[in-house]
Amino acid sequence: MQSNKDKANFFDKVYEVVYRIPHGRVTTYGAIAAYLGSRGSSRMVGWAMNHSHKASPGIPAHRVVNRQGVLTGKHHFGSPAMMQQLLENEGVIVEDDQVVDFREKFWDPSRNIDDA
Template sequence: MKNAATKQDVPAPKHQSFFEDVWDVVRQVPPGRVTTFGAIAKYLGTKMSARMVGWALNAVHYVQPPVPAHRVVNRLGMLSGKAHFNPPSSMQEALEKEGLVIKDDIIQDFDKYFWDPSAELSL
């Protein structure tokens, strides 16, 4: 055999964790737009794991590059993750700086600002 590749010559495939996959999706949400825990889970092929998406976002405090977790809300447009921000009001403040209007912890005109990764990204 001529120049047969050995196992050590072949680079190992890069495997990311579910958390890293979530972070990669969230980094692509444009400023002034929001997505949901469930939309991210569906895009990643794990439709029933919206709660795990929340866990991934709760772990972003020191992740680099930064993850704009403030752009992820629940399916009704509610700031359900705000308790994980310090201070909790900073989630709303960040969204308002991007032009969204929030009333009683709910994004007004949510459908207008919803960003669906399944429609915007390809796997």
């Protein structure tokens, strides 16, 4: 079982989750990794974002931040201020590279994706 499509389980799932992040909302690498069933694979989620623009252009990677709500990968958007600008553009306030009211803006995949 698990035909040839099973190959990109984790990776592909990451893109799907990120795509489903609503505007003005943010999620964390660990949350996605945990949703996929592996909290230890949080690094893979970040790595996936690294190639997200080449694998699937249009991925709102700026909505993905670390556990603290800090824009860890802001430097990977071409411009360090780009990620913050994108978030603020969606209504997410970022201060000192950190998402304000991160708890409120946090979007849990395992809790909302199922309802969507």
